[in-house]
Amino acid sequence: MTDYIEFISDFFAGAEAEWKSVAVDGVTYTVFALPYTQLDFPPEGYAFVDSYYVASNRAYFLRKELVQKLTEEGFETVDCTLPYKSIAYHSGLGVPLRSTLIANRRYGTRMALEIVAVRGVYAKEVTVDDILKKPEMAAFCRTCGICEAVCPQGCISTDGFDRNRCIRRLQESTDLSDEASAEAMGVQLWGCDICQRCCPFNSHLESREMTEEEKELFYIDNLYKAFSAGKKGCEPYRDILGGNYLRPAKLTALVLNVMANSKDPKKYIRYAEETLNHNDIRVRTAAQRLLGKIKEI
């Protein structure tokens, strides 16, 4: 059988990725990170769509390909039931932060992580007890606290992370019932980058402007037209948002919320009017919120 580490090295050779392995209880876990360059905060008229999801989508398919190749090579692949972040920490890929993200020396927090696991010991061993213990956050975080100060939802604290209030979670559930949270989402359609944008672990990384193609895709009117056209309309966003998230009603509600939080909500009045009686409560709630914002002006 091919040497496992050599096989993994060959698989990632030439790819912009970093990987590390650790063995626990007779299973070797390899965690890999695909980096991404985040977009600048968008100009007026555009929504923010986090580039993390593009990398996450790529990492998902790369993992599938790796699992298939490992199986073909004769390795027994198994599911990973251990905490990803602990594996990333114990393998040496990165350190856990106050924001609960993992930071890598090269990529900061701008990376998507995936894990493959095979039966056999091919890397340094760590006990199950150690891997289940929550790793200490990076020493720098103890005195920094910037992310805690800037999070509009107050999710981050030294006592833990309130996942249910995080904007990423609220976008997934499309829960717009709490006005303060709906407002805090701002023009972030998908993803929230606020705590990462200001994190010193990312200070060496540049963000970039949207390409012409991204401008076309993330223009607020175009987002609405695509999502309100149903599944087919959502299709151009498959590699950007991920196949599981191509839900027309959810995305329509989120883009209406972006309109409500934009600098000029009244520009979008016709979209609020045409969705006010939509059969999905999330869309109706977002349309009502948009109309409410227009009336405030």
Ligand code: SF4
């Ligand atoms: S902003 Fe500061 S406290 Fe928060 S994760 Fe980054 S370094 Fe740690």
Ligand code: SF4
């Ligand atoms: S992603 Fe946004 S809402 Fe979530 S913790 Fe970071 S700043 Fe707060």
